[in-house]
Amino acid sequence: MIFYQTPEGRLGFRDIPPVLAEILRQVPxxxxxxxxxxxxxxxxxxxxxxxxxxxRDDWKAYVQPELHDLFQSxxxxxxxxxxxxxxxxxxxxxxxxxxxxxxxxxxLNQARxxxxxxxxxxxxxxxxxxxxxxxxxxxxxxxxxxxYAAVQQWLIETIEE
Amino acid sequence: xxxxxxxxxxxxxxxxxxxxxxxNVVVHNDPINLMSYVTMVFQKVFGYPKEKAEAxxxxxxxxxxxxxWSGAREHAEHYVQTxxxxxxxxxxxxxx
Numbered sequence: 179m180i181f182y183q184t185p186e187g188r189l190g191f192r193d194i195p196p197v198l199a200e201i202l203r204q205v206p207x208x209x210x211x212x213x214x215x216x217x218x219x220x221x222x223x224x225x226x227x228x229x230x231x232x233x234r235d236d237w238k239a240y241v242q243p244e245l246h247d248l249f250q251s252x253x254x255x256x257x258x259x260x261x262x263x264x265x266x267x268x269x270x271x272x273x274x275x276x277x278x279x280x281x282x283x284x285x286l287n288q289a290r291x292x293x294x295x296x297x298x299x300x301x302x303x304x305x306x307x308x309x310x311x312x313x314x315x316x317x318x319x320x321x322x323x324x325x326y327a328a329v330q331q332w333l334i335e336t337i338e339e
Numbered sequence: 340x341x342x343x344x345x346x347x348x349x350x351x352x353x354x355x356x357x358x359x360x361x362x363n364v365v366v367h368n369d370p371i372n373l374m375s376y377v378t379m380v381f382q383k384v385f386g387y388p389k390e391k392a393e394a395x396x397x398x399x400x401x402x403x404x405x406x407x408w409s410g411a412r413e414h415a416e417h418y419v420q421t422x423x424x425x426x427x428x429x430x431x432x433x434x435x
Contacts, residue, residue, distance in 0.1 A: 220426065221423070222423065222428055222429075222430070223430070224416065224419045224420070224423075224429075224430060224431060225419075225430050225431050225432060226430055226432070227432060227433065233416075241420050241423075244420075245420070245423055245424060248424050283376065284424075284425070284426070287371075287372065287376065287425075287426045288426060290371050291369075291371050291372075291426055294370070294371050299370075300370075301370040304370045304371070305370075323371070327373060330373055330376060331373060331375060334373070334375045334376060334379055335375075337379075338379070
């Protein structure tokens with residue numbers, strides 16, 4: 179898989195193997211999960227102060243819906259970009275505007291955090307290199323987390339240039 | 340002997356101090372967010388130069404938390420919301 183930038187400033191990935199294309203397609207749905215652990219990680223409380231129970235209630239009522247909308251909007255942008263995935267021989271290509279980079283970074287982060295919470299990964303497991311063979315859902319989740327991290331890293335380096 | 344006006348002034352000062360105590364915005368470590376991503380977020384949200392943003396990121400990574408900003412409660416709430424929007428684990432706490 180190759181990351182590239184067009185002369186017009188668009189970003190893209192080409193030579194994407196089918197399995198990675200499928201994993202990319204799952205970015206928008208990974209973060210949209212009703213699992214309790216995922217919800218807790220994506221929407222943490224604003225303070226641990228025992229005297230601030232009211233602030234936590236207000237946060238839930240007023241701030242969380244805004245964050246929910248923000249995350250949903252990022253996933254929708256990425257979903258729309260991914261509808262443009264096109265088959266190119268045995269591989270796939272996708273291109274998107276640089277204006278969508280913040281949405282991509284956000285959606286990729288949602289997906290990585292959601293997968294880590296859903297499969298209860300600890301720091302030791304996450305620091306392992308990806309599995310050579312996928313034999314269960316947790317190993318697939320680790321592959322997704324690492325792959326999404328590589329895409330995030332490339333996007334960050336690209337916008338820093 | 341302390342006059343009543345002195346006492347009132349003292350009480351008012353004490354109240355103002357309590358109200359004005361800064362709130363700290365704290366970012367906590369999590370094993371998922373990329374170091375480069377956290378640095379980028381600190382630059383964007385607080386306008387920190389890269390060196391300062393990296394120093395805070397490393398403090399989060401090595402010590403588990405970093406106070407990234409201190410000031411009025413209202414602003415602290417705004418920063419925590421913004422950091423949550425970037426999916427960082429951030430909280431606010433009363434300054435000492």
